[in-house]
Amino acid sequence: MRRIISLLLENEAGALSRVAGLFSARGYNIESLTVAPTEDPSLSRMTIVTHGSDEIIEQITKQLNKLIDVVKLQDLTEGAHIEREMLLIKVRAVDADREELMRLTDIFRGSIIDVTGQTFTIELTGTGEKLDAFIQAVDNELILETVRSGVTGIARGEKCLRV
Amino acid sequence: MGSKGVELTGAEIVVRFLRDEGVKYVFGYPGGAVLHIYDALYKQEEVQHILVRHEQGATHAADGYARATGKPGVALVTSGPGATNAVTGIATAYMDSIPLVVLTGQVPTHLIGNDAFQEVDSVGVTRPCVKHNFLVKDVRDLALILKKAFYIATTGRPGPVVVDIPKDVTAAKAKYVYPKEIQLRSYKPVTKGHIGQIKRAVKLLVQAERPMIYTGGGVILDGAAKPLTELTRLLGFPITNTLMGLGGYPGTDKQFLGMLGMHGTYEANMAMHHCDVLLAVGARFDDRVTGNVEKFCSKAKIIHVDIDPSSISKNVRVDVPIVGRVSDVLGEMIRIIKEKKLKPRREALAAWWRQIEEWRATECLKYQYSDEVIKPQYVLEQLYKVTRGNAFVTSDVGQHQMWAAQFYKFDKPNRWINSGGLGTMGFGLPAAMGVQFGHPRSTVVCVTGEGSIQMCIQELSTCLQYGLPIKIVNLNNRYLGMVRQWQEFFYQGRYAMSYMEALPDFVRLAESYGHVGMRIEKPADVVPALEEAMKLKKRLVFMDFITDQTENVYPMIPAGAGLNEMILV
Numbered sequence: 001m002r003r004i005i006s007l008l009l010e011n012e013a014g015a016l017s018r019v020a021g022l023f024s025a026r027g028y029n030i031e032s033l034t035v036a037p038t039e040d041p042s043l044s045r046m047t048i049v050t051h052g053s054d055e056i057i058e059q060i061t062k063q064l065n066k067l068i069d070v071v072k073l074q075d076l077t078e079g080a081h082i083e084r085e086m087l088l089i090k091v092r093a094v095d096a097d098r099e100e101l102m103r104l105t106d107i108f109r110g111s112i113i114d115v116t117g118q119t120f121t122i123e124l125t126g127t128g129e130k131l132d133a134f135i136q137a138v139d140n141e142l143i144l145e146t147v148r149s150g151v152t153g154i155a156r157g158e159k160c161l162r163v
Numbered sequence: 164m165g166s167k168g169v170e171l172t173g174a175e176i177v178v179r180f181l182r183d184e185g186v187k188y189v190f191g192y193p194g195g196a197v198l199h200i201y202d203a204l205y206k207q208e209e210v211q212h213i214l215v216r217h218e219q220g221a222t223h224a225a226d227g228y229a230r231a232t233g234k235p236g237v238a239l240v241t242s243g244p245g246a247t248n249a250v251t252g253i254a255t256a257y258m259d260s261i262p263l264v265v266l267t268g269q270v271p272t273h274l275i276g277n278d279a280f281q282e283v284d285s286v287g288v289t290r291p292c293v294k295h296n297f298l299v300k301d302v303r304d305l306a307l308i309l310k311k312a313f314y315i316a317t318t319g320r321p322g323p324v325v326v327d328i329p330k331d332v333t334a335a336k337a338k339y340v341y342p343k344e345i346q347l348r349s350y351k352p353v354t355k356g357h358i359g360q361i362k363r364a365v366k367l368l369v370q371a372e373r374p375m376i377y378t379g380g381g382v383i384l385d386g387a388a389k390p391l392t393e394l395t396r397l398l399g400f401p402i403t404n405t406l407m408g409l410g411g412y413p414g415t416d417k418q419f420l421g422m423l424g425m426h427g428t429y430e431a432n433m434a435m436h437h438c439d440v441l442l443a444v445g446a447r448f449d450d451r452v453t454g455n456v457e458k459f460c461s462k463a464k465i466i467h468v469d470i471d472p473s474s475i476s477k478n479v480r481v482d483v484p485i486v487g488r489v490s491d492v493l494g495e496m497i498r499i500i501k502e503k504k505l506k507p508r509r510e511a512l513a514a515w516w517r518q519i520e521e522w523r524a525t526e527c528l529k530y531q532y533s534d535e536v537i538k539p540q541y542v543l544e545q546l547y548k549v550t551r552g553n554a555f556v557t558s559d560v561g562q563h564q565m566w567a568a569q570f571y572k573f574d575k576p577n578r579w580i581n582s583g584g585l586g587t588m589g590f591g592l593p594a595a596m597g598v599q600f601g602h603p604r605s606t607v608v609c610v611t612g613e614g615s616i617q618m619c620i621q622e623l624s625t626c627l628q629y630g631l632p633i634k635i636v637n638l639n640n641r642y643l644g645m646v647r648q649w650q651e652f653f654y655q656g657r658y659a660m661s662y663m664e665a666l667p668d669f670v671r672l673a674e675s676y677g678h679v680g681m682r683i684e685k686p687a688d689v690v691p692a693l694e695e696a697m698k699l700k701k702r703l704v705f706m707d708f709i710t711d712q713t714e715n716v717y718p719m720i721p722a723g724a725g726l727n728e729m730i731l732v
């Protein structure tokens with residue numbers, strides 16, 4: 001099953017490689033991994049999307065918790081949560097395609113953030129599925145470049161991951 | 164850190180900290196990046212530095228010291244090749260959860276990342292085989308990081324911690340105060356087990372018809388042989404130990420069924436296979452123990468006591484997980500059983516013991532004694548007798564290791580010292596040095612093979628320098644015997660590269676290092692040689708026993724088989 005695991009990590013050099021090293025050394029899957037500092041400069045927040053059987057996920061959370069730099073961990077997929085990813089996509093936009101791409105961007109509630117005579121750069125935020133759907137909807141021939149941020153997420157309601 | 168304390172250089176802080184932490188011995192080898200630290204060591208006498216002959220030896224010696232004393236072992240090596248040479252020893256300690264603190268020198272901070280002379284990313288290289296590691300970037304953090312290193316290495320599930328110290332940090336100055344206490348928000352090892360789970364476990368235990376206790380290195384690491392022995396006797400249950408757990412329960416006791424696993428006894432493995440309740444304590448269900456996990460203890464409800472949650476249900480799903488220290492959890496179990504005056508099921512237990520005695524009657528460890536050629540098992544049996552079971556025994560890796568585990572009965576913990584998880588040939592001799600430093604007046608024996616001993620043979624020189632009277636029992640079968648055995652069983656006798664040609668004359672080799680050498684070729688000479696060697700209390704004696712070349716270790720469970728599918732003699 002697909003899981004989104006959120007971590008609070010000590011903001012130390014090397015903390016990221018401990019997590020990445022753990023996943024490669026033990027052969028766990030990483031779909032995406034994002035990390036950035038939090039409002040508390042001594043902590044970073046990491047979001048990992050992974051998948052595996054229940055036994056594997058149990059081991060992943062235990063092994064992550066065992067890392068000395070991991071302060072706290074939460075499996076977001078265990079409860080109601082919000083998942084977001086950002087997509088930046090550069091597309092060829094000439095003639096009739098310009099109109100079509102603008103409409104499509106509107107439908108997906110994205111925005112065009114850079115324009116040239118030949119191209120648009122579109123920004124879109126949403127779940128991974130929504131971004132997939134948008135990419136599907138754009139004619140493959142027109143896509144020049146895509147960048148995805150990787151998933152971030154947060155629990156719904158009053159539940160918090162904090163120290 | 165305020166204005167308290169004395170101003171010292173980083174190097175002085177290292178040495179002063181070690182003293183304040185109660186460290187008596189540092190096993191190490193000098194080099195450019197650690198010269199300031201060596202200079203600081205030179206100027207004092209409280210922390211004794213032991214000069215090894217190879218950094219692998221330093222880490223193994225520190226490891227042996229830790230295993231035999233329960234205190235953390237400390238090693239000090241230089242940057243680059245010093246650090247990489249130490250890696251095998253670090254990984255060995257990591258696999259067996261041994262508390263080590265390894266200090267590695269590093270190039271000056273402004274050169275890090277520049278491919279400087281003798282630069283290697285020690286934190287990166289060691290990351291997969293340490294419990295944690297640190298790079299010290301500021302001398303003001305040094306004392307606190309060292310404290311964290313000792314705290315992390317010795318608490319929870321122990322393990323090696325590396326502290327990488329750039330040369331400029333050892334020259335810079337800072338105020339030093341010994342940090343007595345340490346708190347880490349991200350590391351709080353559990354000690355006490357969940358009481359509800361402990362009660363469930365006790366209930367299962369007293370209701371069991373065919374109970375079995377399986378314990379491992381966690382009992383030794385926790386110093387919990389006493390509560391384990393008390394609980395086992397209170398219940399009257401059979402017990403087996405892993406290779407790492409030997410000595411956790413008296414090896415000569417009648418409730419003890421011997422070691423389990425690939426080269427375990429018939430009775431231990433059969434009892435595991437047929438039990439209905441299994442109490443696993445400080446053991447990690449290693450593949451050498453479980454064989455085929457599908458078939459492992461398939462009829463049993465499993466209780467697992469371990470301090471590391473990730474050990475629980477990793478290889479085998481358990482029914483009652485208990486996260487906590489062995490001594491705390493077993494102590495609690497004993498208390499409940501006594502308080503409630505609980506009694507195990509007497510009749511069922513009696514029938515179970517009758518079954519076990521039948522299995523025991525196969526005498527799976529028996530071997531054919533010979534007048535002509537020395538059987539390795541015979542040497543170990545006699546070693547046990549001559550030392551009255553009181554020696555500290557280190558071992559290398561191979562057949563001799565298995566025979567030592569099978570034939571030397573350990574009644575006390577911390578006396579059987581071997582590399583189980585990594586299986587590091589070369590471990591035995593340097594580990595014995597560490598053990599001898601920890602127990603200067605005890606008999607320390609290193610059981611080895613002609614293959615293994617050559618992997619760290621240079622340490623014979625260290626032994627002379629420090630007058631370590633280690634007794635080396637070399638079971639010389641002229642083969643990488645364990646490899647040869649697998650080739651005989653599974654490769655139709657194609658003995659690729661397992662014959663040891665061009666062996667040195669070990670007697671003269673030992674003599675050239677200033678020690679006593681003996682070559683023993685006849686069974687009748689085994690006991691006299693052992694006795695004579697033990698009398699030479701001040702000398703290292705290298706006993707080269709020329710043993711049967713083709714002896715195999717039995718019983719054996721082939722890889723992938725169940726515990727009831729043993730190959731017997």
Ligand SMILES: Cc1cc2nc3c(=O)[nH]c(=O)nc-3n(C[C@H](O)[C@H](O)[C@H](O)COP(=O)(O)OP(=O)(O)OC[C@H]3O[C@@H](n4cnc5c(N)ncnc54)[C@H](O)[C@@H]3O)c2cc1C
Pocket residue numbers: 258259260319320321378379380381382384385404405406407408422423424425426427444445446447448449451452468469470471474487488489490560561564565582583584585586587645
């Ligand atoms: C050639 C060769 C053959 C081998 N054959 C066998 C064999 O036949 N049988 C065998 O048993 N082994 C054998 N081994 C060894 C095997 O590879 C493993 O090293 C061994 O089985 C592991 O022992 P263990 O389960 O006791 O775990 P250890 O590695 O000793 O782990 C200790 C466990 O205890 C836990 N622990 C630590 N401290 C505490 C505490 N304070 N409280 C609670 N829990 C704690 C840890 O988290 C860990 O789970 C062999 C090795 C070699 C090299």
Ligand SMILES: Cc1ncc(C[n+]2csc(CCOP(=O)(O)OP(=O)(O)O)c2C)c(N)n1
Pocket residue numbers: 559560561562563564586587588589611612613614615616638640642643644645646
């Ligand atoms: C460093 C290292 N290299 C290789 C091995 C693989 N190995 C395991 S046992 C063994 C043979 C050991 O031979 P010896 O020391 O003579 O012991 P014997 O089995 O003959 O008793 C080998 C090569 C190992 N365990 N460690």
Ligand SMILES: [Mg+2]
Pocket residue numbers: 561612613614638639640641642643644
């Ligand atoms: Mg050999």
